[in-house]
Amino acid sequence: MPKFFVKNNQIKNNIINIIGTDVNHIANVLRLKAENEIQICNEDSGINYKVKIIDINKEDIKCKIIEEIESKTEANTHIHIFQGIPKFEKMELIIQKCTELGVKEITPVEMERCVVKLDGKTENKKLERWRKIAEVAAKQSGRDKIPNINNVIKIKNICNILKNYDIVLVPYEKEKITTLKEVLVKLPQKDLKIAIIIGPEGGFDEQEIKMLEQSNCKIVTLGNRILRTETVSIAMTSIILYELADFGGV
Numbered sequence: 001m002p003k004f005f006v007k008n009n010q011i012k013n014n015i016i017n018i019i020g021t022d023v024n025h026i027a028n029v030l031r032l033k034a035e036n037e038i039q040i041c042n043e044d045s046g047i048n049y050k051v052k053i054i055d056i057n058k059e060d061i062k063c064k065i066i067e068e069i070e071s072k073t074e075a076n077t078h079i080h081i082f083q084g085i086p087k088f089e090k091m092e093l094i095i096q097k098c099t100e101l102g103v104k105e106i107t108p109v110e111m112e113r114c115v116v117k118l119d120g121k122t123e124n125k126k127l128e129r130w131r132k133i134a135e136v137a138a139k140q141s142g143r144d145k146i147p148n149i150n151n152v153i154k155i156k157n158i159c160n161i162l163k164n165y166d167i168v169l170v171p172y173e174k175e176k177i178t179t180l181k182e183v184l185v186k187l188p189q190k191d192l193k194i195a196i197i198i199g200p201e202g203g204f205d206e207q208e209i210k211m212l213e214q215s216n217c218k219i220v221t222l223g224n225r226i227l228r229t230e231t232v233s234i235a236m237t238s239i240i241l242y243e244l245a246d247f248g249g250v
Helices: 021-029 088-101 120-140 180-184 206-214 229-243
Strands: 003-006 015-018 037-042 048-056 061-069 078-084 105-110 167-171 193-198 218-220
Touching: 003 015, 003 120, 015 021, 015 048, 021 048, 021 061, 037 061, 078 088, 078 229, 088 105, 088 120, 088 229, 105 120, 167 180, 167 206, 167 229, 180 218, 180 229, 193 229, 206 218
Parallel strands: 003 037, 078 105, 078 193, 167 193, 167 218
Antiparallel strands: 015 061, 037 048, 048 061
16 A cells, blocks of 8 residues: 655644645655545655545645554664765665665765765755655655655764764774674664764775774774775664664564
8 A cells, every 4th residue: 555654744633634745756756546545655744644535636646534544654763864965876775775674864074084074055956965865765665654864964963972872883894803793782672772883985094983982982893894884874873773672663
């Protein structure tokens, strides 16, 4: 059953009003008609509904709520990826796949060795596109939450944010002792907030690693092979959720 997201203000008196680009998708791509059923998720609350389409026009689509649906697609672990900005096609892949896997937030980070530099106009356009990619991936994977794609920050401004997390993991190719596995097995397996800081194509600058170490980040190795930046986020998210046995809310 196709799934779409709405906000609180689109639900009133048992009627859900779908607006925006979803109108064209439902009417002209899926070619759904009145009486067809779809699934709607309230993005603000995470509540899912089975609904019946009752009216379709160019501006909006009105649906009547049939019943509330129980959904357990969201992981209890809050994973936030701070991604050193890579080339744009790689960033799009990271957002798409990490959304499918269950990441809750992604923040693009300007680092010393980033190949790509964003100006204000380019940043706004990219953020709009990245947020749309996250929305589409959330629909496709049946999630109840579209991940937050946050504004770009500089790595020097990251330390105060990291205080809000139970643990901050930094995969680094020069780390040879502390493994991701040995860090994860020591964690409690419930409702954790985990931040992952990932370097861009050029890797971390050594001064950046020193700064992160001073902020009590855990520098870890992922093995003897050097992974591409777009591989790291996918691999780490998968490993963390597997190790914590967190495959969806209960």
